[in-house]
Amino acid sequence: METLINFLPSIIIIFTMFVVTLLIAxxxxxxxxxxxxxxQDRIGPNRAGPWGLLQPFADGVKMFTKEEIIPDxxxxxxxxxxxxxAMICCLMTSVVLPWGGELTLFGKTxxxxxxxxxxxxxxxxxxxxxxxxxxMIGGWASNNKWSLMGAIRGSSxxxxxxxxxxxxxxxxxLMTGSLSFRDIVNQQHGGILHWNFLxxxxxxxxxxxxxxxxxxxxxxxxxxxxxxxxxxxHTEYSSMKLGFYLFSEYINMFISSAVISALFFGGxxxxxxxxxxxxxxxxxxxxxVGVGAYFMKIFFFIFFFMWVRWxxxxxxxxxxxxxxxxxxxxxxxxxxxxxxxxEMFKHQHAxxx
Amino acid sequence: MIASVFYFLSFVSxxxxxxxxxSKNPVHSVLxxxxxxxxxxxxxxxxxxxxxxxxxxxxxxxxxxxxxxxVIMLLNLNAATEPVKSSLMKFAGAIAGGSLMLVLxxxxxxxxxxxxAHEVNTQIGLIKNLGKILFTEYNxxxxxxxxxxxxxxxxxxxxxxKNPHTS
Numbered sequence: 001m002e003t004l005i006n007f008l009p010s011i012i013i014i015f016t017m018f019v020v021t022l023l024i025a026x027x028x029x030x031x032x033x034x035x036x037x038x039x040q041d042r043i044g045p046n047r048a049g050p051w052g053l054l055q056p057f058a059d060g061v062k063m064f065t066k067e068e069i070i071p072d073x074x075x076x077x078x079x080x081x082x083x084x085x086a087m088i089c090c091l092m093t094s095v096v097l098p099w100g101g102e103l104t105l106f107g108k109t110x111x112x113x114x115x116x117x118x119x120x121x122x123x124x125x126x127x128x129x130x131x132x133x134x135x136m137i138g139g140w141a142s143n144n145k146w147s148l149m150g151a152i153r154g155s156s157x158x159x160x161x162x163x164x165x166x167x168x169x170x171x172x173x174l175m176t177g178s179l180s181f182r183d184i185v186n187q188q189h190g191g192i193l194h195w196n197f198l199x200x201x202x203x204x205x206x207x208x209x210x211x212x213x214x215x216x217x218x219x220x221x222x223x224x225x226x227x228x229x230x231x232x233x234h235t236e237y238s239s240m241k242l243g244f245y246l247f248s249e250y251i252n253m254f255i256s257s258a259v260i261s262a263l264f265f266g267g268x269x270x271x272x273x274x275x276x277x278x279x280x281x282x283x284x285x286x287x288x289v290g291v292g293a294y295f296m297k298i299f300f301f302i303f304f305f306m307w308v309r310w311x312x313x314x315x316x317x318x319x320x321x322x323x324x325x326x327x328x329x330x331x332x333x334x335x336x337x338x339x340x341x342x343e344m345f346k347h348q349h350a351x352x353x
Numbered sequence: 354m355i356a357s358v359f360y361f362l363s364f365v366s367x368x369x370x371x372x373x374x375x376s377k378n379p380v381h382s383v384l385x386x387x388x389x390x391x392x393x394x395x396x397x398x399x400x401x402x403x404x405x406x407x408x409x410x411x412x413x414x415x416x417x418x419x420x421x422x423x424v425i426m427l428l429n430l431n432a433a434t435e436p437v438k439s440s441l442m443k444f445a446g447a448i449a450g451g452s453l454m455l456v457l458x459x460x461x462x463x464x465x466x467x468x469x470a471h472e473v474n475t476q477i478g479l480i481k482n483l484g485k486i487l488f489t490e491y492n493x494x495x496x497x498x499x500x501x502x503x504x505x506x507x508x509x510x511x512x513x514x515k516n517p518h519t520s
Binding site: 078117118119122123125126128129130132133136137140148151152155156159162179 | 380387404408416419422426
């Protein structure tokens with residue numbers, strides 16, 4: 001019983017975040033269509049409910065009730081496994097993210113974070129690197145050459161960009177000295193000047209570009225490039241299986257925005273945090289405002305993802321590979337070397353000179 | 354509790370490892386191998402080596418096996434293209450594998466009487482302790498391994514690069 005009570009906050013946070021993630025992903029589809037409409041001088045969805053707010057639910061009902069077709073020549077088990085892996089992997093990441101600071105309820109103090117893993121950043125990497133199987137298995141099991149091409153494109157793209165993403169994170173970890181999300185966020189306490197994107201602009205830029213590639217978002221959405229590959233890796237998918245693939249893309253976008261905000265934009269820290277604590281003397285209020293600030297940052301980055309999608313045209317595949325291997329990796333290596341030298345001078349006493 | 358988790362993980366890893374060898378479809382073999390790696394990562398977690406477990410998943414399940422799968426999918430292997438192995442090869446393989454198993458059983462049957470040479474630090478698998486010991490006590494082997502990786506990387510680039518004189 002005692003252990004159950006100790007785990008209760010974590011369980012509640014996991015369930016809350018599960019629901020919140022799904023809701024945000026649901027309304028990201030609506031947001032995407034509205035942003036696209038705005039950028040293209042259209043109105044966008046406006047029929048279902050006020051301002052079209054019920055559109056995502058209408059889409060969901062449509063997806064669920066459509067006829068489900070599994071191709072005759074497809075490997076049935078793997079065909080179903082593909083979208084399942086995509087969905088499971090993108091929902092697993094939110095466990096290690098810190099959604100807020102301390103909260104005191106019923107005389108108990110706990111953090112708004114399900115698990116504070118001391119290797120949280122690495123955990124996110126592991127989940128991301130496994131999520132590529134969703135695309136690969138689904139594309140291969142469809143037994144369709146367009147799907148296979150899309151799957152192979154997707155996996156090689158994700159592997160290539162994972163390298164520079166990892167290198168940019170190593171530079172950040174070198175500075176923070178920790179792989180735990182809570183430590184990294186807490187170190188950015190004390191105003192915008194302490195946020196990591198000012199200390200590590202190059203790391204931030206590389207990480208942002210790689211995040212676009214990892215999410216298969218435009219301008220790097222080559223795995224589903226419809227002008228070349230019909231529908232990419234999900235050509236053969238219909239009904240809710242297709243829905244899961246599309247939905248996982250939006251969840252990935254949300255998680256990427258959350259990771260970027262936590263690593264580079266201070267997470268739940270906001271300007272005037274100490275001032276608010278002094279005037280209200282309540283950590284609960286500060287924490288709740290912090291959660292709000294964190295979600296504002298996340299929503300900004302989700303908007304940024306959409307903004308870029310409807311602004312920049314798609315890359316050609318060789319351009320994508322050149323950018324990844326010949327530009328971003330050398331840049332990330334130079335960034336890492338420079339950071340290492342700076343850190344060495346900062347900690348001179350530890351080296352004895 | 355821990356023991357039953359250990360037995361479950363061991364059963365799962367051995368079962369999937371056998372399935373890697375038994376399954377006819379090469380893509381299925383690779384997928385079973387991925388599951389084997391996951392269960393081995395679970396063993397690392399039982400040993401309180403979280404860092405090793407996650408690195409194992411990132412490197413093996415996340416990178417190396419993706420490349421395996423990649424190549425096998427591109428080759429499009431099926432029963433028609435499967436190379437025919439002579440029965441002599443199968444016989445030799447069975448003898449070699451069988452004698453290896455015999456030696457392993459002979460060694461491992463005495464495992465209960467073996468004591469660890471010195472006190473085992475159960476916290477060594479945590480990233481902080483692991484980093485400290487790698488850069489102090491085991492600095493030389495660590496650096497040598499790094500140089501080995503660098504040489505391998507440069508070697509790959511040179512091998513993959515087309516020779517301008519021959520082409």
